Amino acid sequence: MQRILYEISESFRIAFAQIRANKMRSVLTALGVIIGIVAVTLMGTAINGIDRGFQNSLAMLGDDVLYVQKWPWGPVEDWWNYQNRPIIRPEQADRLNQIIEDTPGSLLEVAAPVAGRGASVKAGANQINGVTVFGTTGNYARMMSADFKDGRLFNDAEAAGGRQVCVLGFDVAEALFPAVSPLDQTVLIRGQPFTVIGVLAKQGSFLGLFSFDSQVIMPLNAYRKYFGLSTNSAQLRVKVRDKNRMDEAKEELIGAMRRVRGQLPGERDNFSINQQQAFREQLEPVKSGIALAGLFITGLSLFVGAIGIMNITFVSVKERTKEIGTRKALGARRRTILLQFLIEAVSICLIGGAVGLSLTFGLCLLLQATMPSLPVVFSFNLVIVSMIVAVATGIVSGFAPAWGASRLDPVVALRYE
């Protein structure tokens, strides 16, 4: 045991002496590994970033909320079967809440209707376009995933009375009221004045598609008045009491919705129940597909680096054949020689890995500073994983030459000139 430790430390000493003695060649070989590690780790940060964005986006949907909609999330082939479904009407939320109340031990807590439209919002000289305006009821407060930066949501009384109050998303508030607090200020939507009673905290964008910060929430009755509800389908959001029993809750909701919509037994559901889980299942393969493809492509550059290491280790073994013979004559075992050349290959990879990782770290800082929207996340795990990858690269690529060296016949090696 002692002995193998001495052999390892001796091997590291030899490896570094060897690297120093062949500076140019070592640098060029390490360069291959550096490029490979930079490519792989940059891809790693991108995957990290995508994953984080994905998790954040899913969290915005809420993991204890069921969405009753005309269309299911995800692609459908028989779209005509969905096209003709009757729209979801906001009043159906009231009927649903009645049923929930009447069901003892219901797994559902409360439902809120949500209807939305694009609009522009003005305040004084400031205007912001492309804002999504939502109309909902006070119950919505119980299933919101966003936090309030300031203020609150309207209550049931305000909503029922059709009061002209609203809650601004983070970006809307920033754009319209850069200097003052938006609370109690007035904004114009469709030419109508609304008093701001709340501001949402920053949420970010949903899968990079649309921003959750560019929204305005108002009472459904006000929304109905200025945007109308007749042609446009609304959705119902239903909060579930226990998120560990989502499937049972979904079954209960299907039954309740069929009653609400007066469906006959045997008839196909004319609505879809959507949930975060379904989204996750849709997107997870896409995400891992991107990750796999990315890692494969960048892995190729690391592979090229590994071939460089293998090549240089073969050269090193060839050059020092006589030395290997001498070492064997002095009592080096096969294991000793194997270790020596493996450690030489691993050392170059470790140096390449450390340099590559530092480069990636620098690049990440640069990217985050210049293009904050790019999803790059540098993590401690990445350091560990890439160092393991570097060591593994060294072992894999150094193994064949090191094995060959360890099996050399001492007499043949000693005679080698």
Added chain:
Amino acid sequence: MTPPPAPAVARTVRPPGPLVIEIEGVTKLYKMGSETIHALLGVALKIHRNEYLAIMGPSGSGKSTLMNMLGCLDTPTAGRYEFNGKHVAAMSDDELAEIRNKEIGFVFQTFNLLPRSTALANVELPLIYAGYAAHERRARAIEALENVGLGNRMHHKPNELSGGQRQRVAIARALVNRPSIILADEPTGNLDSRTGVEIMELFEQLYDQGNTMIVVTHEEDIARHARRIVRLRDGLIESDRPAGD
């Protein structure tokens, strides 16, 4: 020890100790394409501790082949080899490495020092393979280098040393693990004659210190230092008798 007045006479002869090496019917064939080269053809030899043996013969007679065999670097095609009473043929690769490390000290014609390591590091090498801790390696390597008269050259690299000094480093390296035998293959072959004489004087001194020496050479002058001379010709032992006869 007091130096003898005339090296050729009045030399110490230590009584032979226990048997170290015993070979019998050792044959070594090399296949070169369709041709078979008989490097050794049934050699028998017994070597005891405290002997000082020269293996002589013209170039190509099989001296180095025999030497590699004795040093457990090579295995015979046929025949029996016992080292300290153990069959070498039955040993694993690691056991052979162990014997080369602990029981045999090699001295090569071309010195075979590691070019980028200091004299001290070169001498420490067998001790690393033997598993000694750093401070002990250092102490023993210094002692070995002082013993060959290189106490003041420990931190020099081979290219900063003369040929004779390099061979002294190699000899210190061969001695440092206190082996049962020293095997030297043409140790003066790459040295001028004056330096060669100095190395042979060092061998004399090592013999007097209690080492068992086997020297391969094709020069009579060198062989004269030994107490026993084995002559090889075409892979066979031609004669085996005390030196001076």
